[in-house]
Amino acid sequence: MNKKIITANQITKVIVDLCIKANTILRKDVYDSLKSALRSEKNLRAKNLLKLIINNADIARKNKLAICQDTGLPIVFLRIGQNLSLKGDLVNAVQKGVGIGYKKGALRSSIVKDPIKRSTPKNIPAVIHTEIVPGNKINITVMPKGFGSENKTALKMFNPTASLRDIKDFIVKSVLEAGPEACPPFIIGVGIGGTADMAVLLAKKALLKKITPLKTKLSKDILKAVNDTGIGAMGLGGKTTCLGVNIKTYPTHIAGLPVALNISCHALRSASKTI
């Protein structure tokens, strides 16, 4: 079978565009959920703050400005078709794309090379996650993850006999701890299963899923409980603490039940392209 060939150069170009798009154009599902929250919110101050947040997204899009000054630690997800042939250095192509994209978009350099010594920040390296999938295409996603919310990530290794309620209580407690600092209203990513490391990655990947009306009992319970906390936009009250709850699961061990929470601020940013 003839393999499809994709060059390092093609990948770099796509990543340049995705970095700028993700940082300046708010995801449509996030934008729409903010609009719908504005319609249902009763608290006047919360309403005004939601208007500011929507207005901010409009200004960012029009002026090609970063939605948030924390343009994040760029995370690049690569879903690589196993029948695809890559020509050139893939990792180098990705980092080059992020470097050029962040420079071109005047996006912030927020990465210190040495986490202990904390030297002058640069805009690379990005964190890269790869996955091998069927097919002959590559799906590239850039997710600039701000650290106001990333710092509030939580992981708990539950007993396998834990109840849904235990899981919900853990999520709500962690969201309360996150509070105004993680820029509510939030989008909540939950990862359940796998190993400790995988649960955290699942929680992050859950944030890449579109915000849709909730179907499972657990996600509905979490949404209700989080909105009942009354944290509200900017932590100043109201019923809009959470715009969406996305859960991703994976098989796990009989002895455990890993549960991870990865919160996103209201500026949940990502952009994807398949080539």
Next chain:
Amino acid sequence: MKNKFNLPLSQNIINALKIGQQILLSGTIYTARDQAHLRLVNIVKKNGSIPGFLKGQAIYYCGPTKAFKGSPIGSCGPTTSARMDIFAPILIKKGLKVMIGKGRRSLLVKEEIKKQKGIYLIAPAGCGALLSKKVKKSKIVCFKDLGAEAIHKIEVEDFPVIVAIDVKGKSVFKQ
């Protein structure tokens, strides 16, 4: 009620501001976040005082994105204030008056604000593009090697903030 104020804020104005009050600020503010705070506190330990230009002034917890040609600044929203909680009390004690950021503060910060009659304000979090339109001028005044974390002197006009901890140490946040 008057809601527009010029910086630096006088003690009388600070005394009159109440938690939850929405105000617009015009004048000079200085950006500083984690690494700049570490350095400022080291300066205090060495010299016994904060740099003169910060006395009576406002610090904004912010690391802006780069400016496009023709603009004074890029996106410039607030960062999490709590990370500065270990440094803020000593700076307040040495004459810093106003802090602008996002989120809650520690008990020690609240107490020092009360003792020194300072104030803590919050800016709309995650609205850096909108806030950039309120900045008229920006220049780095020190710690240039820190990049976005350098101290920028910025001139703002009608910069929107909400009073989060008032002169009595009372906080707008419930939890």
